[in-house]
Amino acid sequence: MGKILKIIFFLISVLLFVYILPKSPEFPKELPNSVQSFEPADVEDPFRRGYYTNLTREEIIAYYIQEFNKSRSLYTLRLNYPPEEAQTIIRDQTKSTFLEELVHPLRESLYINGFESEGTIYEFKINEVIWQQKVIVRYVPSSIFIRIVVSMLTLVSIYILVREYKNV
Numbered sequence: 001m002g003k004i005l006k007i008i009f010f011l012i013s014v015l016l017f018v019y020i021l022p023k024s025p026e027f028p029k030e031l032p033n034s035v036q037s038f039e040p041a042d043v044e045d046p047f048r049r050g051y052y053t054n055l056t057r058e059e060i061i062a063y064y065i066q067e068f069n070k071s072r073s074l075y076t077l078r079l080n081y082p083p084e085e086a087q088t089i090i091r092d093q094t095k096s097t098f099l100e101e102l103v104h105p106l107r108e109s110l111y112i113n114g115f116e117s118e119g120t121i122y123e124f125k126i127n128e129v130i131w132q133q134k135v136i137v138r139y140v141p142s143s144i145f146i147r148i149v150v151s152m153l154t155l156v157s158i159y160i161l162v163r164e165y166k167n168v
Helices: 002-020 057-068 084-090 146-168
Strands: 034-037 048-053 077-081 096-103 109-116 125-127 128-129 131-142
Touching: 002 146, 034 128, 057 096, 057 109, 077 084, 084 096, 084 109
Parallel strands: none
Antiparallel strands: 034 048, 048 131, 077 096, 096 109, 109 131, 125 128
């Protein structure tokens, strides 16, 4: 029985490293049918961009899931946050009606914040065109070194826990 556990542990270890070793994908391409925002808050960080668009929330999220998984077919978690968290996650003073995160577990994240102008006092008029919402995208890549360290610590912890479990 011990030999089977060692083989399973080895296979899981190899699969984990195959998953975490490739480099992170690039920042997703510009949102289609939109205009990029060049406001100071939207261009101060190379990993944050703003767009004015008339796309719906579902169209925006579907586009970014496709872009985020373009380089590889990775498992993407879709997490939904309360809009109030945008001031902490995206940027101070960020207005929001929805905030979602697309995550490749143990790798990178893409935060998508949308602020819909409908029903508010705000109007997004850029180049004589009125846009329904402003979307801010924040990409959080991860360091390969950190991924390796966390994976090694996880594997060592699993090994120790299984060994201790067998002793009990």
